Amino acid sequence: MSTRSYAILGTGAIGGFYGAKLQQLGMDVHFLLHSDYEQVCRQGLLIESPMGSFTLSAVKAYHHPEQIPACDVVIVALKTTKNYLLPQLLPPVLKDDGVVVILQNGLGIEPQVAEIVNSKRVIGGLCFICSNKVGKGHIRHLDYGMITMGEYQDDYQPGGITPRMQQIAEDFNNAGIPVELSENLLLARWKKLVWNIPYNGLSVVLNAKTDELMNAPDSRILVEEIMQEVVRGAKGNHCKISQQFVQKMLNHTEKMKPYLTSMKLDYNEKRPLEIEAIIGNPLRMATEKGIDLPHIAMLYRQLKFLDYQNLNFH
Template sequence: MPRSYAMVGVGAVGGYYGGMLHRAGQEVHFLLHNDFEHVRTQGLLLETPQFTERYSNLHIYQDVRDMPRCDVVVVALKTTANQLLPHLLPTLVKEGGTVLVLQNGLGSEDEVHRAVPQAHILGGLCFICSGKAGPGHIRQTDYGSVRLGQYRADAQPSGLTPLMKEIAEDFQRAGVNIILEEDLLAARWKKLVWNVPFNGLSVVLNASTDRLLQNPATRKLCRALMDEVVAGADAAGHPIDPAFADKMIADTERMKPYLPSMKTDFDQGRPLEIEHIYGHPLRAAQEHGLTLPRMEMLYQLLSFMQQAPR
């Protein structure tokens, strides 16, 4: 029987993946906030390099209490809104249902587990260049794959589970490339190898990814921050091949010039995902006796910039 999906957070990430699932014929329910009236009257516009389509026959809601319980609840909120999870998730997840967390950084699955302890929890690492081009308008310019793993409360690798494979099939039918990960936490640390340098430095230096790599000084700094993330992952018991940092730099050079999501949030006056991308990893490393000085400095700079008048 086809699974029903609820999208909590319909921005650059949730709007894209929810739109792709809807396009493939999946039952998708969208929880909207500021864009509700626009999407109700104009539909959701999904713009990609392959197609541009507008979807008007959507299941959309402003209030979680009006939504049906779904088989899979996709959390695509910014981590700065995770305090809402205990209010949102218990009314949305079916008994025996699944929560799929499409967020950056460390710690989100633990928060979901506290909100709905009986739910199955998957984590997804999105490798995508996308943004909101306007109300109800999602523009994806590059990439789009998701690395998918299953959460365990004891932080041990889950291996490849039947649930992971079933959810992956839904996304793959929708044209989304899925890579299955045996160790979700290791995959999250690997995503931080990219997120830590490029998100933070784009804000502090007001620079896109291409400029950060074209300048020798900032290229060296990006690599040094990546090396610190690799060291933190190793200390926390999730070793990463140091050559992975070289791959991330090479992949970013091939990417179209891009302003990471933290830079977009900063420019638009929104809260920054500092704790999950920097704070939680720093504390995880410190618990294992390791300090990461460059990452700590970037964390402090971003904390100052978030609180300063913009």
Template sequence: MTVLPETRRYAVLGTGALGGFYGAKLQQAGFTVHFLLHSDYDHVRQQGLWVESCWGDFHLPQVNAYAAVEDMPPCEGVIVALKATQNHLLPQLLPPVLAEKGVVILLQNGLGAEPEIANCVGPERIMGGLCFISSNKVGPGHIRHLDYGSVLLAEYGPGYAPQGITPRLQQVQADFQRAGIPTSLSPDLMLARWQKLVWNIPFNGLSVIFNADTQQMIRDSEARTLAETLMHEVIQGAAACGRHLPET
């Protein structure tokens, strides 16, 4: 597994609540960042990106905005922050923008996206990222970061075999931390994903069913019991994949 070149350019596929925020933070720190946009393209090309953040508001008046990956330069770090429902587009989006020694950084929840991406770029060129952030896109080129913001990164290996902490992971971690993004590393991507699913699977679905936020559900004894039951089912699922999560 190769290390990345010392001079690293980043591409952001999906300039929304996550990709727009993290990409803007990288550019603010001095990195060269190229943003793929869809409906916001004309606005961002002319007006740039505006970030309201609990860490401090800032405006990037000029950004490298593109409507098509064919117009983007090859980049050493390609941040995928699309909704997972758009992952079927990645076989067309990734090859033109991924540099020869580049890496795909998948910032998505869930389990199972990395093997699909490996089919078009190779398993050795993927790392997964888990974002712990409350952020919304509130208008064209306008992101509102409400709370949290840390990222956990891990290398992907075939079958989700643990890959350990690689120099490449440490390089990307250093870049993110230079941009003011708290970033930790895990030697085991599948374990990290299952740990986050213990929270996401119960509360994402139940919040829609109950039309309630997390605090409201925790305060309600029946909703809390249902959430805990779902958490235990997720732990059982992790165990079936060879990942044992402590009760805590």
């Protein structure tokens, strides 16, 4: 059994699920909680999952980062809209030789974290999972669960497969979470955007679940056109994504249970949308290379408008 300790920053649909699976295995896991703190202290953490539902009755729950013992691995699973808190949250919970694993959507997050903890201590992770927080301390996992991990190097240079990545992946694998290791984190992040940009963005703009986007001919065309723009943006940043991969994302989504994306759930709950990390940052990276992505540029402006209206005019 691994002796690594884990801190979970953001005990929601992602952090709560993966952290609970690690603790279920017997790992030493510490959870930072905000609005759920008292509920989880009293009732524990409930995970509903087709892989097997369970309750963690004894949770090492904390309300403030200073209360958490310094850990070997800190998993950042906050919404990217809360990343302004990381300079306060990360230093107290990370051991001097510890590593930060970022399980967040989007692009351009690792450089921000590297400024806080230095670039040699950052691993990026991409979660291919359908999971929602449905109540305080209550997470409903619907489907999938795989994580892709890659080492972050300055300017997203390929970092290869390192021993520490393999060790962390082994912990997740033992907890029933498949992990794929990537030598090129930037490529892995662009590949995730092939799904994230069209489905997250259009789910809000068109007020639709994934199955509705796939079933209507015109929205499906729009999904595919946006995917092709992501492929073009990636190519301009020296990341080649095959057409087979695009088709695989379409096939996966066709078979997926009808799903409200995380951005649509945030919109419905009148929470700030993760527009910059998921759409703004990749759009800017492409524009800087002289690549025009008109569908994504329009999606970005539409989402900025809807987010502004949603947050300012209840």
